[in-house]
Amino acid sequence: MMLQKVCLFLLCLFVTASVGAVGPASPASAVGELKPFPQQVSYPGILKPSQVTQAAMNQAVTAYYDYWKATYLKSNLTSLPGGYYVKGDITGDPDGFTALGSSEGQGYGMIITVLMAGYDPNAKAIYDGLFKTARAYKSSGNPNLMGWVVADSKAAQGHFGSATDGDLDIAYSLILAHNQWGSGGSVNYLQEAKKMITDGIKASYVTSGYRLNLGDWDGKDALNTRPSDWMLSHLRAFYEVTGDETWIRVIDNLYDVYQQFTSTYSPNTGLISDFVVGDPPKPAPEWYLDEFKETNQYAYNASRVPLRIVMDYAFYGDPRAKALADKMAGWIKGKTGGSPANIKNGYKLDGTAFGDYATAVFVSPFISAGTANPANQAWVNAGWDWMKNKKEDYFSDSYNLLNMLFLTGNWWKPGGSPVPEAPNLALNKTTVSSTVEGVGFESGKAVDGNQMTRWASREGNDPEWIYVDLGSVQQITGVKLRWEVAYAKRYKIEISSDSGSPEHWQEVYSTSSGDGGLDEIPLAPQAARYVRMYGIERGTPYGYSLYEFEVTGQ
The missing domain is CATH 2.60.120.260 (Galactose-binding domain-like)
Incomplete structure (x- = not known):
């Protein structure tokens, strides 16, 4: 299956889901949000922009969300009335259909919407519409996952295979939704999350060596993996709601793969290639899976990695995440002379730029990575000023908004373990x-x-x-x-x-x-x-x- 350019279109109910001090929240809307925007969490050891007030940052997020929602959030599927999707271009073969969006975009949209609930009084209805689309456009390989293409045709529902990143974000968003609205309504968010995590993601994506493969069309013995799928804090949330130690083993293995890779190929930058293959791990070759030439470099897939790494330090305090984030942030500050506007849209693993302009999907994650070290305050401040008004296209804008939510403390950690379940009397009987x-x-x-x-x-x-x-x-x-x-x-x-x-x-x-x-x-x-x-x-x-x-x- 042809892959597209930017990643295969890429707890308790009342347990406090955040860490650190929380400022006053806006009034909850009629659907009764438990974590209404703004949550403005202060994560231990994590910087926020210091040159602006929290209120100003919150206002910047809501203004950007209003723009993003008006531009990309759509509900015009004649083949699925009531279904929402995030409109975005894809590259790759839509197999005769007119592609409107992807599972990657669906995952971004579901996380954004649940985090903006309370500000947006229609967030729950929109979220449920996005989930309706995710379920209707099930994967041809595993019906517990989403096919990677959204097209306005009944025939597209169940036609396409899956993409790992979209499903990880969708399942994670269901945990957030359970924390936000509870699971007693028309959708049992927690049950849907557990089913998707175990019968979808674990069944199809976790390999025998505890890596994550590329889709449900990929093998369980695969060594090829996409680092932009290494959503470590998502995997910890999966562990918390399932109690399945598999997720801890996957996290530990992915850190090992990252450290082996960087020690050999990028010891001075901490960068990782769009695709990683082999054991010991190495960059995939150019034109891997016919995506684009730079699949062996830090390009449009890997550009998302710094956010995924630093969130594991912010939410769960893993020192391995801090070490990687510090290395990447320290290198990019030096490379750009401390000016985020000098970041380029593509680097070789040794730090040589091959890109020629700054785009948010490269800039914003590097700003987020900088939040793990107090030495980076000026970098974080300059980055916020650059990114808060940057408007480009679906991919960059969606990922920019996710970084803005993190930087302002409005991407909160989902609640811990679910209510203890009754014992399994059948175990080993x-x-x-x-x-x-x-x-x-x-x-x-x-x-x-x-x-x-x-x-x-x-x-x-x-x-x-x-x-x-x-x-x-x-x-x-x-x-x-x-x-x-x-x-x-x-x-x-x-x-x-x-x-x-x-x-x-x-x-x-x-x-x-x-x-x-x-x-x-x-x-x-x-x-x-x-x-x-x-x-x-x-x-x-x-x-x-x-x-x-x-x-x-x-």
């Missing part, structure tokens, strides 16, 4: 299944707590079943089924309290519209020793397959 596909797919794989292993039945048979023995009669309150691609369209949940082997099954839940992914099934508290998933009709030509079969209880 005895299981029995009707059939097994083969070695490595035994029934016990569904209760081992490892979301990379799975039980699979023989292909092509109905009905099939799997049950877990809780060991004794327990008070159960729900079931969670995390399906692999081979899911049940029609199935029921049954329980038994027999001693010995179960003989008398009682139906407690059934559905005929299963669609795979994560099924969270609440049950009225009741006694059971055995819990069974009884598959009646397959949703695919294959068999039935579960990554995890959980039983929650008291």
